[in-house]
Amino acid sequence: MKKMNVSEMSEKAANDLLMVRLGQLVVNERYKNGDFKVPIHLALGHEAIAVAVSQTMEPEDQLVLSHRNIHYNLARSGSVKEEIDEYLLKPEGAGGGWLGSMNLSRKSEGVAYTSSILGNNLPVASGMALANKTREKESVVIVVTGDGAMEEGAFYESLTFMKTFGLRVIVIVEDNGWSLASRIHERRCEIDLNQLAKAFGIRHDTMEGNDIARYIETLRDIREWTMDKNEPVIVHVLLTTLGHWTMKTEDYPEGKFINYHAGPAKTVNIGDGPVIENSEADPVFVLKSRLDETEFDKLVKNQLQNLSGELP
């Protein structure tokens, strides 16, 4: 693949992607250090969609999040310090120390509501979009859910509501294949989202591969479409939550695969650099493979300099 100069992609996208990754790695170091009392769901591997959503949003657009929200909050605000201060429950934190991690929103940056209860945010997003329609606002509501949360009845009820009332909502399904420690096949049948969307007459797009530039392009197109058509869209994002480890048990002497769900990612260390996995599953690896190496290193160095004050 041809290597790019950073100005050929979007310098902001590249920088934000690295900020969201490195910001999380800093949070992880503090977490491993035992600095936080609130439970945090890191989103290592989820950075590309978060940055793309953030860069697609227009000033009036609103984002509605769930338990795993650090990537969007960082992408929207750019402030790792305010994120960490919130986790420390300080008044200077992003939520004034009231929200902690699982409910963290940031009104001034368009993060309107965040819920730790699966499915809870979809009806709220539907209502927000109906309000926007009633008030003739030129904006979109983007709501984030997961392959686990979409098992809640509220998902189907909200799709019906959004379609019925012709609402401008982009439903992002972050599909990592896991809910807690259960893989999809360990807890339910497969659900073909594309077919499901068809049944509702809702547009459906799939995104995978973690190419930030392509993600932004696709989302901009989707945003334009929903604005134009007054219709909801489902965006199925296939991704991998990074930070797994193996645990040796009696039944698994070779080591059992333990997926990352929440808490510190104990095998991930900031000293190992911003790339966690050398594969397409890691958006930062994808970025690195697109960029000229010295360019990439320069961007990383700059970001790390900004963050050094937040390390334990």
Add this chain to the structure above:
Amino acid sequence: MNYVGFVNQELKKALKDKKGVIVFGQNVGTGSCVSGLSRGIEKETGCRVLNTQNSENTLVGAGFGMMRNGVSSIYIMKQLDFLLLGIDQLVNTYNYIRVFKPSASFTILAVVVDNGYQGMQSSLNNLADFCSIARIPGYAITNRRDAEKIIGAHLVSPGFRIIGLSQRLFGRELIDFEQVISCEADGGWLQYTDGADVTIACFNFSIPQGRGLIEALKDKGKEASLFSINSSSPVEWSPIIANACQTGAIVVIDDIKSVNSPSVDLVARARGEEKIRTITHITRDFSSLDWLRPNADELVLNNKNIIHQALK
């Protein structure tokens, strides 16, 4: 042995010869098996363990459906908050099913996430509210003795009930008492000590606080009668009232966030007794919105003040 280890052991004991019982819920068969709660059940008891999707309304309704058709089940729920999604079934379905006096058993075993710092949407400890809404039998488990009594009597027996476990106690050393002096037939309350100076009644999950108060009383050369109130609804209080008439002082400790606690009923009963000179009702402080911030979420007693007030 810690609390969750003991509860897990008691569950397996109670299910040993109950092969037809279905144990189901999110993550019950994978990963940590709900922090160890359901670990080994399938292997050691032969009961069917079904790992399920995230759909609480359906899962509660399915429990009643199985009951309707003669199959007993236990729904292990990671967090009491999620039972809010099943309230229609708790009320409307249960009210229908119960009229026909089903011979099958349905138990919801819910973890009350009271360990603090979870945020406003993930720390509901109001077991009594769920029970009150349809007069559902409910029990809180706090120690070895009440665990044995409640799991033994109620885990699998005709009818429906909710059993609550405290997440705060999960990893802690199991609380034990030398003896059970008396108890309500259904395990609605248990008495562990008999002292002449004060009667202490601990509601919901406040038995650790009650034990702390006993120690503080001992330092002052005073002896207390200690009761744990496990029932989430008012029960026959006469023996506790009789004890308080003898000591002349009752301290009622309740860590629940509900307005609607059976402790209010006990206090009302005590008010009618001339022989009870002092009634001290310790509840949570809701005078500001601070209880909604992520916090330690623990009822902290000022034992010195309580003793002063009780022994006035």
